Amino acid sequence: MGYERDDIGSDAGFRALNTTSRRGFLRIAGLAGVSLSLVSAAAQAEAEIGFWAKDLSNEKLVDMFRTILRIRWHERTMADKMLSDPDYRGYNHFCAGQEAVAAGCCAALRNSGPYDQIDLVFSTHRPTGHAIAKGVDMKLMCAENDFRATGLNGGYGAEMHLSDPSVGFVGADGMVGPGPVLATGAAFAIRARESDQVAVFFGGDGTYATPHFHSALNNARLLGLPFIYVLENNLYHQYAHYSFSCPHTDIAEAARAYGIPARVVDGQDVFQTYNAMHEAVDRARAGNGPSFIEAKTYRYYNHWGAPGATAGELGAFGYDPLAISSFRPEREVRAWMQRDPVNIARATLINWGVLDAGQAEALETEVRAEVDAAFAWAAEQPLCNPEDGLMHVYAEGRAIARQFG
Amino acid sequence: MGYERDDIGSDAGFRALNTTSRRGFLRIAGLAGVSLSLVSAAAQAEAEIGFWAKDLSNEKLVDMFRTILRIRWHERTMADKMLSDPDYRGYNHFCAGQEAVAAGCCAALRNSGPYDQIDLVFSTHRPTGHAIAKGVDMKLMCAENDFRATGLNGGYGAEMHLSDPSVGFVGADGMVGPGPVLATGAAFAIRARESDQVAVFFGGDGTYATPHFHSALNNARLLGLPFIYVLENNLYHQYAHYSFSCPHTDIAEAARAYGIPARVVDGQDVFQTYNAMHEAVDRARAGNGPSFIEAKTYRYYNHWGAPGATAGELGAFGYDPLAISSFRPEREVRAWMQRDPVNIARATLINWGVLDAGQAEALETEVRAEVDAAFAWAAEQPLCNPEDGLMHVYAEGRAIARQFG
Amino acid sequence: MTEKSWMYAVLEAVQAEMRADPAMTWIFELTPPVASTPGRPVINLETEFGRKRVVNTGIDEMWMVGAVTGAGLSGSRAATYIPYQGIGMTFQMLQNHAGKLRHMTGGKASIPVVYVMEFTGQTPGFAGQHSDYEMDTAFAHLVGIRTVVPSTPYDAKGMMHAALRSPDPVVFIYPAGLRMLMEDVPDEPYEVPLDKAAVRTEGSDITIVSSGPGMQISLEAAQRLQAEGAGVEVIDLRVLKEMDSATFINSVAKTKRLLTVDMSYYTLCPGAEVIARTAENVDGARYKRIAFPDAPPPASPEMFLWMRPDANHVFDAARRLIG
Amino acid sequence: MTEKSWMYAVLEAVQAEMRADPAMTWIFELTPPVASTPGRPVINLETEFGRKRVVNTGIDEMWMVGAVTGAGLSGSRAATYIPYQGIGMTFQMLQNHAGKLRHMTGGKASIPVVYVMEFTGQTPGFAGQHSDYEMDTAFAHLVGIRTVVPSTPYDAKGMMHAALRSPDPVVFIYPAGLRMLMEDVPDEPYEVPLDKAAVRTEGSDITIVSSGPGMQISLEAAQRLQAEGAGVEVIDLRVLKEMDSATFINSVAKTKRLLTVDMSYYTLCPGAEVIARTAENVDGARYKRIAFPDAPPPASPEMFLWMRPDANHVFDAARRLIG
Ligand SMILES: Cc1ncc(C[n+]2csc(CCOP(=O)(O)OP(=O)(O)O)c2C)c(N)n1
Ligand SMILES: Cc1ncc(C[n+]2csc(CCOP(=O)(O)OP(=O)(O)O)c2C)c(N)n1
Ligand SMILES: [Mg+2]
Numbered sequence A, B: 001m002g003y004e005r006d007d008i009g010s011d012a013g014f015r016a017l018n019t020t021s022r023r024g025f026l027r028i029a030g031l032a033g034v035s036l037s038l039v040s041a042a043a044q045a046e047a048e049i050g051f052w053a054k055d056l057s058n059e060k061l062v063d064m065f066r067t068i069l070r071i072r073w074h075e076r077t078m079a080d081k082m083l084s085d086p087d088y089r090g091y092n093h094f095c096a097g098q099e100a101v102a103a104g105c106c107a108a109l110r111n112s113g114p115y116d117q118i119d120l121v122f123s124t125h126r127p128t129g130h131a132i133a134k135g136v137d138m139k140l141m142c143a144e145n146d147f148r149a150t151g152l153n154g155g156y157g158a159e160m161h162l163s164d165p166s167v168g169f170v171g172a173d174g175m176v177g178p179g180p181v182l183a184t185g186a187a188f189a190i191r192a193r194e195s196d197q198v199a200v201f202f203g204g205d206g207t208y209a210t211p212h213f214h215s216a217l218n219n220a221r222l223l224g225l226p227f228i229y230v231l232e233n234n235l236y237h238q239y240a241h242y243s244f245s246c247p248h249t250d251i252a253e254a255a256r257a258y259g260i261p262a263r264v265v266d267g268q269d270v271f272q273t274y275n276a277m278h279e280a281v282d283r284a285r286a287g288n289g290p291s292f293i294e295a296k297t298y299r300y301y302n303h304w305g306a307p308g309a310t311a312g313e314l315g316a317f318g319y320d321p322l323a324i325s326s327f328r329p330e331r332e333v334r335a336w337m338q339r340d341p342v343n344i345a346r347a348t349l350i351n352w353g354v355l356d357a358g359q360a361e362a363l364e365t366e367v368r369a370e371v372d373a374a375f376a377w378a379a380e381q382p383l384c385n386p387e388d389g390l391m392h393v394y395a396e397g398r399a400i401a402r403q404f405g
Numbered sequence C, D: 001m002t003e004k005s006w007m008y009a010v011l012e013a014v015q016a017e018m019r020a021d022p023a024m025t026w027i028f029e030l031t032p033p034v035a036s037t038p039g040r041p042v043i044n045l046e047t048e049f050g051r052k053r054v055v056n057t058g059i060d061e062m063w064m065v066g067a068v069t070g071a072g073l074s075g076s077r078a079a080t081y082i083p084y085q086g087i088g089m090t091f092q093m094l095q096n097h098a099g100k101l102r103h104m105t106g107g108k109a110s111i112p113v114v115y116v117m118e119f120t121g122q123t124p125g126f127a128g129q130h131s132d133y134e135m136d137t138a139f140a141h142l143v144g145i146r147t148v149v150p151s152t153p154y155d156a157k158g159m160m161h162a163a164l165r166s167p168d169p170v171v172f173i174y175p176a177g178l179r180m181l182m183e184d185v186p187d188e189p190y191e192v193p194l195d196k197a198a199v200r201t202e203g204s205d206i207t208i209v210s211s212g213p214g215m216q217i218s219l220e221a222a223q224r225l226q227a228e229g230a231g232v233e234v235i236d237l238r239v240l241k242e243m244d245s246a247t248f249i250n251s252v253a254k255t256k257r258l259l260t261v262d263m264s265y266y267t268l269c270p271g272a273e274v275i276a277r278t279a280e281n282v283d284g285a286r287y288k289r290i291a292f293p294d295a296p297p298p299a300s301p302e303m304f305l306w307m308r309p310d311a312n313h314v315f316d317a318a319r320r321l322i323g
């Protein structure tokens, strides 16, 4: 546990990282002497999917890298504010480490246009990466996460209920299970109205054990729906390793049992997630039914974090005292940090001659400024008007105040 | 539809059958000129399971045949009463045609002894075959189905809620879905108390699509529970062929996906269902976890029948006008009737030299008399006392009457 | 204007809305969307609109309710018909999604979806699971969903039009006991509002408040009471949420006697809310509730029919309250 | 006698019962059965009884509730702790199985099972799904299940013993907002009955009826009212089903004023039942209800804290009612 508790988890360790750069993560992991090749052999094999990301324009490729950076710096900045800004109130289910799944998958989707043409994303309790990748305005999201009246959702929902139909981000969901069922329903409606949209659900390994998993996959398969299930297998659902709730090493096996084409991809490599998603989207738009993508990935922080966190306590970013049955070994965290999605994307683009190191650095500086500006804007937004809590129960009218008797 | 509507479905056709014998079923099917070999090649293959029924004592083999006859004559007698006895009130989810599944599987179970040693069976909305095979007193069951105060369950539950813990028949359930979940819970408790009991769920092909299917199989597999799922695939769930709700030809495939040993057996052959169950029971008692048995079978009558039925109307035994999406072709019914479980069991026992034709006939006469006596006893039982409906809400006390204001 | 059953009237509304909106879908499980009535064409949504829009599923009511909710979120109107056996499985989706998403997204999500919830007809013989009438309260306590329970074919059709046109999710309770009820219903579309109770008879001696399957026995009892000279005001709630309090509060302010009639279990039946709202607003009135006892319905017809509220019970209780 | 939290007190009861009955099992998902308190040993059911008896599962609350119900049917006592997020998924099993099987089998089935249902602490910031308090009514309307909601560590322990020893299924609501409450609790087993309300303060001017998470604000308001000279009778329902009507009816017969306090949504909150039962039995009393509005809890602390009932609301409403 040393690593999480003593370094990232502590104020001091955290600030030290922060004052240097995002790649502070890796430096620390590197110090431990663990070293893995960038792309493992297994992952290589699955990377041989059609629609190579290599065919994309430079612009698009850089955009995917930018998305990863935006998510990463949003994470880092928010974590910093939690530990340092006494006025900050937002909490987060951190997704640092998992950025390449959201970024690659959403890059293969249609992210603008009218609501009956844009692709629709259903997300989870860990939504900010998906939201950013789908195109949600970061300023508005930051304000929402800090409960501001002018936030994306007026301060009604905050992190677990971010929603922005204008970019096809149907929304986050604090419940584990229902998401894929809702998404298959959207896919059913899409097909009925003869649109070529696709409905995508992002979910964790925890969703495998829910009763909804069976319902969603079975009906998607039977009805041949334009539905894509992106399962972010970050190995843990809250306090338990996925082997406690799933008999498969690859959860994709479970999807294949329904006759649904399924791929296992390296979730740390944005070009692999893109390739797999591109294939799935083509399948869906052609009317050839659902797909399942299992992205092996990892989150660097703990399940959840909130302001006022203290290292080593529930809600802090490090070791979780409720993790009785199973918890994350330090070596595992370090090993995964060796395969950081930011570094993989950057190295690949440099390797492909799309960017040079200086350009990558400049891009990151630019992104960082954007993120800072978003949080700064959010911090100036007005708080909510108490009585407005009675609005939006139905499309019209207000609920009656009953707390006064 | 001609067959069902004109023959079995009609009063006249029905009585004609009745006045001859149970095998009137087959004679009519035979007239259609459809003829299949008794045991198909595919079924043969799966019959090669260890623990051959051939090793059983003559007595035990005859008992299995007797169980089939008892179920069949219970079905036939009840159907007759529905069509002919104006005082009879019981309804039934008929299982004629499916007898060999209940008879064979329950013959491999421990059906007497203290409640913490007897094997436990969870059944469905179609329970009478399972109840009889597990050892429920037929008289008491007949009285219960006719809402008598001295019935098996005091007239509180009737057909869909038959329950007799004294023989390990935990009970029927009118809901499709929960059964296997309840049974895995029983299996969990069994293992916790270090008993070698097994918990068995009998369910239809309709259970495949329920969310519970996934929950039950996944948890049974993860926890290695002494649980056996016997799926009676009679091809239809109410108004739809199982292909409307399941992408597999063999539903057993779905169980194998969890890593659960699964067999497909000929549900019309009681010795095959016995063999498969024997193997599964051995596995469970040895602590080697769950098993799944898919028995291909067929029901001769419609989904459900009740007194006052008229041929061709909902609730009659023939064609079902609500069967919009899919219904049973006449040829299919006839073909399955060629492979009647009664005939298969009888022919096998004669072939094995366990019985001769005369002895088989005598046994059937005996069973028929027993069934008649059970219905006759039931018909003389008292009706329920209205106010007793307020009892048994909790273990003690009575609910308060609220209908009077 | 043609005589129609509850179901024909409802499907006529659904058919009209589906013709007007080619994106609208219908998901069913056991009960095919088919109805007929003398003098009018047979309605069969499945054959008319095809299986891309009208589909049956396996035994998975959770998926059905989740799927139409997802359809709504995707921008399409949708409806489903849930057989009573499966209602319990739909609860999470209604509680945490259908009812809350508009609010949780600050008004961004819209779920223009209708959930037809079949309630049993409380037919004798079928016992605890198949003769109960019990989820009305669970739905009405949830927020963000409109819960209605029309008691006549006319209201059913008009409320179905209103429900399908509403941007809010609507739980549309169908008490299957009303299956045989026929009445003249206009052939054209019309709306009955989703927030108004109906005064079925006027009178100043006693107010009887009921809804759905309780209306028939309430009206029968009222007729007998009126024949005896009592002034009976029978109110059909029609809507459990948002309950139209003004109508019954004004009535009890006049009659000073309130009898509620529910076919559902006594504890926390809708009548409890009616009495509580009235008691908060009217002084000096007297109250009584009729409901099914807090016990599962037994299979035995003898036991069950004794427990199920009937017109005699309403008549006698009203008399005692007046007397 | 040691100072204990709600959870320590409860797990102490569970531990004692599991020691006494080697067949008893416990199923959890997120919240490991671990608790500690100064001066007493740490309780960890998982390590003490092993994973054959105490097990965590995947995110499948339906299975958890179904599994303990099945364990009960198989003849073993069992209990589960359901996190509030998953309660909606458990509904079918409670409605159609746990609550009805004894009756439907004519008394043959017994389900000696306890379902600990965590309710949110209504913590500000977490919005509709994670700050709600809403399923109490749904449980209390069901039949055949006892639904209790202890408000103190003492009651929680005693009711847990009683619940585990009861042959009836018990929904044991844990309002997570009481997490920090400490009080002196005997170390030995004892029972608090599953059918009795508790009179927390006596007085003759007004009756305040609340339960669970509403008790703290009710008691605080009562203290302030008493300081002003008003006679306040505060009743802690403790049991939503079978509700102990006599205690509050007798109280209101004396005080003629009833204020109910619920943290759950207004429509059909437990207070509605309390008022309805009283109004059917007491003439000439005056009534008022405090509850959460019929709206999902918003994330924004400004909106949420304004909507959530607090001691000031109770104090002011009681004063207005006293007049
Ligand atoms: C129905 C339900 N039960 C429990 C929870 C509590 N919970 C929140 S997140 C979580 C773990 C989810 O794990 P996974 O799906 O792997 O996603 P990850 O957190 O790893 O992104 C749990 C159990 C919930 N939100 N919903
Ligand atoms: C949850 C639920 N939904 C719907 C029903 C209505 N229903 C009763 S039996 C049945 C079909 C069951 O089919 P199957 O499981 O194949 O069993 P079979 O009737 O063929 O024996 C259905 C849908 C139900 N009982 N429970
Ligand atoms: Mg995970």
Ligand SMILES: [Mg+2]
Binding pocket: B204, B205, B206, B232, B233, B234, B235, B236, B237, B238
């Ligand atoms: Mg079937």
